[in-house]
Amino acid sequence: MASIQDLKLYQTHPHPCSYLDEQQATTVFIDPEASVDKTLYTQLSRNGFRRSGEHLYRPRCEHCQQCILTRVAVNAFTPNRSQRRIERRNQDLRVEIGDSPDFELDYPLYERYIRERHVDGDMYPPSRDQFQSFLSAEWGVTRFARLYDEDQLLAVAVYDELDDALSAVYTYFEPTADNRSLGTFAILWQIRRAQQLGLGYVYLGYWIRNCRKMNYKIKFRPLQLLIEQRWLTLK
Structure with a gap:
């Protein structure tokens, strides 16, 4: 298994930033041939890397340092008033956790969510190949938390289990269920799960x-915010 010091890094050419208008972005990727396990993934996460499919990356932009990795310190977390209301509003939901995607079950909800909520994003238009390549990794760490209202699938929170943390990968949900604030609830559920x-x-x-x-x-x-390779706490 490769150590973090021995990994090869590859850098993209500048490309339009997905988040800031008129900005150019540059991304550094870990060698896709590197052998990755849970411990190495944990170390890379502590050092600012994220996962998209099986690609581990972090921004490295010459004239911009605005992308800051964040994490919640779960043992010190206290929900605010709005978050407590959202937890109460969704306490009727049933959660089932799987370790792989179920295309027949998951993809229709994902497709509907992208088409109705993210027509201006990088993932539009959705496809089955994109769904698979974006969410899955073959490292044995990924979980799919499915949230049900009785028998109706309302949301799927995709996350990775690391040595010392959960890493939220993506959440998609029923776009007509605005009253439930499912995006926020999915994060609250992951905090409780951690x-x-x-x-x-x-x-x-x-x-x-x-x-x-x-x-x-x-x-x-x-x-906690990772700034100049130091984790600083925003209280």
Whole structure:
């Protein structure tokens, strides 16, 4: 198994940023031929890397440092008033956890979610190949938490189990169920799940101060931010 010091890195050419208008982005990827296990993935996460499919990456932009990795310290987490209401509103939901995607069950909800909520995003239009390549990895760490209202699948929270944390990969949900705030509830559920498993953190991905779509992340306090390779706490 490769060590973090021995990994080869590859850098993309500058390309349009997905989050900030008129900005160019550059991304560093871990060698796709590297052998990855749970421990190496954990170390890379602590150092600012994220996963898309089986690609581990982090931003490295010459003139911009706005992408900041975030994680919730779950043992210190206290939900605010709004989050407590959302937990109460969804306490009737049943959760089933699987370790692989169920295309016949999961994909129709994913397709509907992307088509109705993210027509301006990188994942539109959705496809089965994209669904598979984006969410799955062959490292034995990925889980699919399916949230049901009786027999109706309302949401799927995809996350990875690391040595000391859960890493939130993606959540998609029934776009007509606005009253439930399922995106927020999925994060709250993952925080509770990490507490049950005795893990310390839930990684929420990158936060950009000037990106409105990412503002929800700073509502989960205390939030830790990776700045200049140091984890700082936002209380």
